[in-house]
Amino acid sequence: MTLSSRRPIQPLPDTLISQIAAGEVVERPASVIKELVENAIDAGATRIELRVEDGGSKRIVVGDDGTGIPADELALAVLRHATSKITNLTELEAVATLGFRGEALASIASVSRLRITSRTAGAASATQFDAATGRSSPAAGAIGTSVEVLDLYGDTPARRKFLKSPASEATYCLETFRRVAIAHPGVTFHAVIDGKRDRSFGAGAWQARALEGMGEEYEQAHRVIEREAGPLRIFGLLGAPTLARGRADRQFLYVNGRFVRDRMLAQAIRQAYGDVLHGDRHPAYVVFVEIEPSRVDANVHPAKVEVRFREPASVRSLLFHTVQDALRTTAGQYRPPVARLPLAAGAAMAGTTLQTSLSLAQPRFARDAGHPIGDAGRSTHDAGAAPSPSGQRPFAAAAAGAATAAASAAALAFYEPAEIRTLAPAATEIPPLGYAIAQLHGIYILAQSRDGLIVVDMHAAHERVVYERLKTALDRDGMPMQPLLIPATFRATPIEVRVVEEENRTLVGLGLELTVQSPTSIAVRAVPAALARGDVAALARAVLGELIDEGASRALTERRDALLATMACHGAVRAQRRLTLEEMNALLREMERTAGADQCNHGRPTWVPLPLAEIDKWFARGR
Ligand code: ADP
Ligand code: MG
Secondary structure (H helix, E strand, C coil), X not given: CCCCCCCCCEECCHHHHHHCCCCXXXXXXXXXXXXXXXXXXXXXXXXXXXXXXXXXXXXXXXXECXXXXXXXXXXXXXXXXXXXXXXXXXXXXXXXCCCCCCCHHHHHXXXXXXXXXXXXXXXXXXXXXXXXXXXXEEECCCCEEEEEEECCCCCCHHHHCCCCCHHHHHHHHHHHHHHHHHHCCCCEEEEEECCEEEEEECCCCHHHHHHHHHXXXXXXXXXXXXXXXXXXXXXXXXXXXHHCECCCCCEEEEECCEECCCHHHHHHHHHHHHCCCXXXXXXXXXXXEEECHHHEECCCCCCCCCCEXXXXXXXXXXXXXXXXXXXXXXXXXXCCCCCCCCCCHHHHHCCCCHXXXXXXXXXXXXXXXXXXXXXXXXXXXXXXXXCCCCXXXXXXXXXXXXXXXXXXXXXXXXXXXXHHHHHCCCCCCCCCCXXXXXXXXXXXXXXXXXXXXXXXXXXXXXXXXXXXXXXHHXXXXXXXXXXXXXXXXXXXXXXXXXXXXXXXXHHHHCCCEEEEEECCEEEEEEEEHHHCCCCHHHHHHHHHHHHHHHCCCCCHHHHHHHHXXXXXXXXXXXXXXCCCHHHHHHHHHHHHHCECCCECCCCCEXXXXXXXXXXHHHCCCCX
C-alpha cells in the first residue's frame, strides 16, 4: 500500500460491524504480535522489527517503515471498529488486506498500556500517542510506525495466570513471527527476545524464505510445487517424506498470504503424502494457495485462521494432485539429504570397519545430533531393519553358504534373466543410481554413481518396487493371478478360516485364491503372478493377519494399499539374500523407473548418496 492509496481511518457502519465475526484477538502475547505485524504488512512495510521482553508480558514493540498513521487519526486507530481498510460490505467480501475489522489495537489497548509512535511521509516529525491518556505529543522517529505494548494483562491478573513461562510465551511469539515472515519474503524481519537477536529473515525469494521457515534440514530434501488453474494458484515447498516428523510442527499453509489451519487443505496434503508416509508421521511443508479474494471468505473465524472457499472441491483437488504429482517422481531425480560426516567422527574413523563408517554417515543421524528438533528422523528407523550405529550385523551369517542358500530358496526369484536384459541401460551414460559394485553385509547394495557412492537399502527398495508393481497391475486390469500346480496348504486358526469365508471377494481382488480345506486348514490355490515364487503360505497368512487386524471398518482403497504393502513386504527380497551384480543393477534400474522409489512404504529412505567430495573430506583430500 502506498501513501497515496492510504485511506483515512473511519468507524465502520453498525450493520457492517454486526456482519463481522467477533474477534477474540488477545489471547496471549503471540496474538498481539500477530496483529501488530499484520498491521505493519498492511501498511506496506519493507522492514519489521520485533522486541519481546519477559515473554511479552513486560513489553512488546513492533516497529515498521510503512506508511505511518497521520497524527490526527491516531486516536481513531485505537477506537473499536474503526479501520482504514474497508468501508462497506462489498469491500469486506473482496478484502485483500490482512486486517479489516478495526479491532486489534482497541482490544490490545484494553488489556495493556499502549503507545503508538508514527510518522507519515508528509509530516515534519513523528507523533507519539498514549492510548491510556488519549494525549499526543511530538516525538523523534523515522517514517513508519512503532507500537509499544507494556504490561500486558497488568490489570487482569486472572488472565496473566493463564500464560505459560516467559520462555514458552517467547517461543510462541517467535513461531507467530515466523508464520508471517514465511508469507512475506520481500520484507526483512528481525526479532529480538530479551535484548538478544534471536531470529532474522533477510528479504529474498520466496523459496529461500520458505526454507528458512521449514528448517535447514530440508535444504536438500524438498521439492518445489507450482501450479495454476483459472483463478487458483498453488505454490510452495514440500519436505521430503524421509524427513517427516513426529509432530505436525512444520506445516505452513497460507491462503492469500494469511496463515490458516484449514482441515480440508491439510487433509488433502496429508492424503497426497499418504502413499509414502507412515501413518503417524507428519510431513513438513510450506504451501501457498492464492485465489481471487471474492472466492474465499476470510471472515468466518475470530482469529481468521479458518477460511471458507466458494468451490472447496476444486481447491482440494488441485492441491491434492499438485502435491501427489510432485512426490511421485522417480528415484534419482530427487536428491535425498547428502550424507554428512560429523566432524568428530573423522578421527574415530581410522581402524573401524566400512560398516561402521557408513552408518555414522547416515544423514539425519549424523547431522541432527544435538539438534533440538532433529531427532524426529531417528525414530523412523526401526531397529529390526537397520543396523544400529554401533551394532554390526554378523558378517558370518551373510557369508555362510548354507544359510544363504536356504534363504534364497525360500525367497522368490528376484528377477528373471529376460527382465534383466530389458532393464539394462544404454551403455553410454551413467544412470542416476549408478552401477552396483558390491553387496554389503547382505543388507545394502553399493553402487558407483557419477558423483560417488550410492548406498541402497536392498529390502526397502525392492519392497517399494514390488508395491508399485502390484498397484499398477491392480489399477490397470485386475491383479494377474497365477494358479499353483500344487496348492500350498497350511494349518489355520478358526479366525483365519472365517476370514477366508467372509472376505473371499477382497482376497480374489488382491489376486489370492484361498479355499478352506477343513476347519483347521487352508489351501492357497492362486497368488499374484509377481509373488508366485515366494513362500505363498506365509504370504497368505500375512494378508489374513492384516484383514483380521484391520477388520472391514476401513475404507476399501485405504485398506487395499495397506494390504498391497503387506504383500510387497512379503514379496521383497530379504536381508542376507546374496544377489548377483545383474540382479542389483536390475533393481537400481527399476527404482529409477518407479514412482516414489526414494522412500519405502514406511517413509524411510531407500537410498543415500555419498558424494566423492564428502569421502574426500574424510581423508582431508583436496581436489
Ligand atoms: P485493522 O487492521 O483491522 O484495520 P487495527 O485495530 O489493527 O484494525 O488497526 C486500526 C487502523 O490503524 C488500521 O486500519 C490502520 O489504518 C491503522 N494502523 C494500525 N497499525 C498500523 C501500522 N503499523 N502502520 C500504519 N497504519 C496502522
Ligand atoms: Mg489490524
